[in-house]
Amino acid sequence: MCALVILELTEESVFETLVDVLKQQFSTNVFSVSVSPLVRLAALVSSKKSAYPKIYSISEITEPKDIVSVIVCWSKSDNWFNIFVEKAKSCISSMSSNELIGMMSSLANSSSRPPYVLRLICNAFEQRKKDLAVDQLMLLAQSAAKLRFMDNRLRQIIADGTFANISRFTKWSQINTVVNSMTKLHIGNLRTWNAIAAWINNNQMNAALVELSYAVHWCAIAGKGDLIQEASVFLCEKLTSSKIDSPKTWLSAVYALATCDRLSPELAQTVLQPAFVANVLGGLSGFRKLMTVTTIAQMQYFLKGILNKAYQGPSVDILDLMQFPSTTLNDMAFKLRYGKNEEGNARYFHSLLHKFVPVNSHAFPPALTEDGIFVNAVIKLDVRGDRFVPLSHFEETKVPRLAVIYLSWKDRTLPCTDDDKSTLMGPPLLNIRLLKARGFIPVLFSQEDFDSNSSLKHQFTRIKTKLEEASDDKGNR
Known part of the structure; x- marks a missing residue:
């Protein structure tokens, strides 16, 4: 019946016949069919504005899995949705681990983030303190990453569960699911990452090229490239004699090897070839295109500034590829860098800095x-x-050039506990290296440098102190 609704065949006689059969079934025993598929059917029918026989009242739907079905299938704008969110709150504490993980997965698949429900799920996991099986761990980590749910307790559960289960991982798909999720959740737990890296280094010979490339990529993005040197060296060797069909995947692999400091000049040159550039940019526009173009530009300077300063082959120019004026491009790069959530913080930092160091007279403005x-x-x-x-x-003034970088929250791992330390993710680590190769001294600032309770004088002092320390450090080398 669901298939007929999706295909918009509800006016056909076969659909009417099935509805009659369903009515007949419920006239004899209303509980003879599971609620969950009925909820999905009802939601589909409702979305298509078709008639559907009312079978259950809200009070009759009490099973956790059925409540989850309503939350997932029903329109969030419908009055029923909030009623079932409330129902979910009342039964979460009695759910099994599988039901809790199933609810997380259902919410993730429907992009639903009811905050209080998610917090209750975390409470239930925290109180239970039971070890998760590998499949449970993967689904939980995947769901949390998809929801971008950064609760410290849940992230710690995922880190601890990964460490406890690492010897039970038997497939690359398992390790890659966890590596991808931990990176997206900005989990920096070094004990867990060491265990993951050991698994990857020990099993590199058994991986398909795409599997190994995927693992190295996400470890590199997490800023853990130093832990997988064996695997990244092996990947570089494999890529030299093999080929990945997808240009996007190839570029990701090359970028990951650069971040791990294991990229060869030969591989770096592949992403600068005109045919490759045209292929990887095909169909892209706006921010997606800019993201890819900047990646290629970074690989270009990694080649020219670090690997082979005598390189004379094909090259790329960001302005030529993007076909936008520099002011438009800089504005796009700013928005891509910080997103809506952090634009305000970055602009506030700019206002502080420019009061202290006037832009266009003593400081070059923000730019790509x-x-x-x-x-x-x-x-x-x-x-x-x-x-x-x-x-x-x-x-003519022989003092070092300072490249001021305002870090986004996305640039660092997020501590799960008081013992955790925040570390830089892979992309800012690579950027810092490239800037140093250009002769800049990177000076890093973040929101933590500007406590909302501190005075303007204190904030100005903080900026000046960091700039002075960076300049002094260069002068004392």
Whole structure:
């Protein structure tokens, strides 16, 4: 019946016949059929504005799996939806681990994030303190990552569960599911990452090329490339003699190897070939295209500035590829870098910095560099003269160039416990290395540097202190 509704065949006689059969079935025993498929059918019929016989009242739907079915299938704008969210709250504490994970999975598949329900699920897992099986762990991690649910307790459960189960992992699909999820959840637990890295390094010979590439990519994005050196060296060797059909996957593999510092000049050159660039950019536009273009630009400078300074082969230019004015491109890069949630924080930082170091007279404005890196400001600070160097005297003043970087929350792992330390993710680590190769000194700021309760004077002092320390550090080497 669901298939007929999806195909919009509810006016056909076969659908009417099936409805009659369903009515007949319920006239003899209303509980003879599971509620969950009926909920899905009812939701489909409702969305198609078709008639559907009322079979159950709200009060009769009490089983956890059936409540989950309503939450998943029914329109969030329907009054019923909130009623069943409330029903879910009342039964979460009595659900089994499988039911809790099933509910998380259902919510993830429907992109539903009822906050209180998710918190109750975390409470239930925390109180239970039972070990999860590998399949349970994978589904839980996958669901949390899909929901971008950053609750510290749940992330710690996933980290602990991965560490406890690592010897039971038998497939690359299992390790890749967990690596992908832990990276998206910004879990930095070093004990768990060491265990994951050991599994990857020990099993590299048994992996298909795409599987190994996927694992190395997500470890690199997590900033854990230093832990998988054996696997990344092996991947580099495999890619030299093999080929991945998907240009996107190939570029991801090359980028990951650069982040792990295991990219060869030969592989780096492959992503600069005109045919490859045209192929990987085909069909892309806007922010997706910009993201890919900046990745290629970063690989270009990794080749020219680090691997082979004598390289004379094909090259790319961001402005030529994007076909936008530089002001439009810089604005796009800013939005891509911070997203709606952090634009305000980044603009506040810019306002502080520019009050202290005037833009366009003593500081270059926020911009995307030719190497595909968004830099919030470029400044020269003459520490001995206690002054910021005017842009008009930049070239003749022999003090280091400071590249000011305002970090997004996405640039770091997020501690799960007080013992955890926040570390940089792979992309900012690579950006820092590329900036240093260009002769810049990166100076990192984040929201933690600007406590909302601190005075403006304190915030200005914080900025100046960091800039002075960076300049002094260069001068003392």
